[in-house]
Amino acid sequence: MNSETLLDTIPSLDLADFLSGDAERRAKFVQDLGSAFNNIGFVAIKNHGLTDELTAKLYEVVQKFFYSDDELKFKYVVPGIAGQRGYVAKGKETAKGFKVADLKEFYHIGQPKIDDGDPIWAEYPDNVFPTEQPEFEAYTVEAYNTLQVAGKNLLRAIAIYLELPEDYFEDKVKHGNSILRAIHYFPISNPDDVPEGAVRAAAHGDINLITLLMGASAEGLEVLRRDGVWIPITSLPEYVIVNVGDMLDRLTNHKLKSTIHRVVNPPKEKLGTSRFSIPFFMHPRSEMNLTCLESCVNAENPKLYVDMTAGEFLNERLIELGLKK
Numbered sequence: 538m539n540s541e542t543l544l545d546t547i548p549s550l551d552l553a554d555f556l557s558g559d560a561e562r563r564a565k566f567v568q569d570l571g572s573a574f575n576n577i578g579f580v581a582i583k584n585h586g587l588t589d590e591l592t593a594k595l596y597e598v599v600q601k602f603f604y605s606d607d608e609l610k611f612k613y614v615v616p617g618i619a620g621q622r623g624y625v626a627k628g629k630e631t632a633k634g635f636k637v638a639d640l641k642e643f644y645h646i647g648q649p650k651i652d653d654g655d656p657i658w659a660e661y662p663d664n665v666f667p668t669e670q671p672e673f674e675a676y677t678v679e680a681y682n683t684l685q686v687a688g689k690n691l692l693r694a695i696a697i698y699l700e701l702p703e704d705y706f707e708d709k710v711k712h713g714n715s716i717l718r719a720i721h722y723f724p725i726s727n728p729d730d731v732p733e734g735a736v737r738a739a740a741h742g743d744i745n746l747i748t749l750l751m752g753a754s755a756e757g758l759e760v761l762r763r764d765g766v767w768i769p770i771t772s773l774p775e776y777v778i779v780n781v782g783d784m785l786d787r788l789t790n791h792k793l794k795s796t797i798h799r800v801v802n803p804p805k806e807k808l809g810t811s812r813f814s815i816p817f818f819m820h821p822r823s824e825m826n827l828t829c830l831e832s833c834v835n836a837e838n839p840k841l842y843v844d845m846t847a848g849e850f851l852n853e854r855l856i857e858l859g860l861k862k
């Protein structure tokens with residue numbers, strides 16, 4: 538596959554190939570991941586470390602929270618932090634360039650703090666967890682930590698593909714500003730209630746380095762192929778979807794592609810049903826320099842982006858999303 542091939546589905550890869558001691562399997566994984574990211578920007582990955590049991594428990598607690606009444610949910614809104622932790626209500630997030638808000642509500646869990654003297658902790662707001670559901674914290678934090686490990690392994694493979702030292706991203710994502718986002722695309726009982734043009738998630742690119750998405754087995758996610766065709770993504774339950782975000786796109790001068798994607802509304806007869814998904818947005822520390830790698834800039838690929846740190850870029854995007862003033 539080269540970067541021009543038009544794919545009808547996203548490639549499926551096995552993370553166990555990369556973690557195996559077998560040099561050939563590992564090299565093939567690196568090449569397949571890199572060429573998928575150079576092409577459509579999305580892959581499906583199995584053997585990511587989340588067990589079926591954890592996944593089931595996680596969905597259970599998340600659904601219970603979203604099915605609670607507004608009074609309970611609003612207790613977990615944290616004002617003044619641009620929605621970076623806790624509950625973010627319906628109508629709060631509008632995709633960059635759009636006028637109507639997405640038809641979703643969500644809950645954000647950030648890097649669990651530990652007492653090791655890293656000055657980065659002062660930058661992060663504290664997590665909040667619903668006290669009505671004591672299991673919520675344990676399962677979301679376990680999923681956070683598991684996806685963070687999978688994400689670090691994927692970044693190792695990406696570093697090798699880019700001919701960087703394998704541990705290039707290691708110190709940059711240590712105690713990074715990653716977020717686990719549990720999303721509820723809420724049911725709509727009356728189709729006339731849908732504001733003109735509103736969709737579950739309007740077309741957007743993710744802000745971060747890479748995203749690991751649990752739960753895209755439900756219908757609705759679509760990826761915008763280079764020729765303008767929307768490709769629906771359906772994946773088997775044992776897979777997570779992994780895509781390139783804008784930060785990795787910037788770092789690699791668009792060699793690895795942050796592809797526009799969206800979640801469309803279901804047909805009218807299914808508007809009354811919920812959809813849940815749980816993306817893990819893998820962010821580096823705010824000081825990471827996103828200046829395009831020299832190896833990705835040449836006469837055919839002139840530098841596309843101005844130099845910025847991850848913190849500066851995130852700040853700009855939170856303002857564009859309507860989450861920050």
Ligand SMILES: O=C(O)CCC(=O)C(=O)O
Pocket residue numbers: 718720738743750752753758798799800813814815816
């Ligand atoms: O819900 C999904 O399947 C995708 C969500 C998404 O793209 C996002 O939150 O950035």
Ligand SMILES: [Fe+2]
Pocket residue numbers: 741742743798
């Ligand atoms: Fe996204």
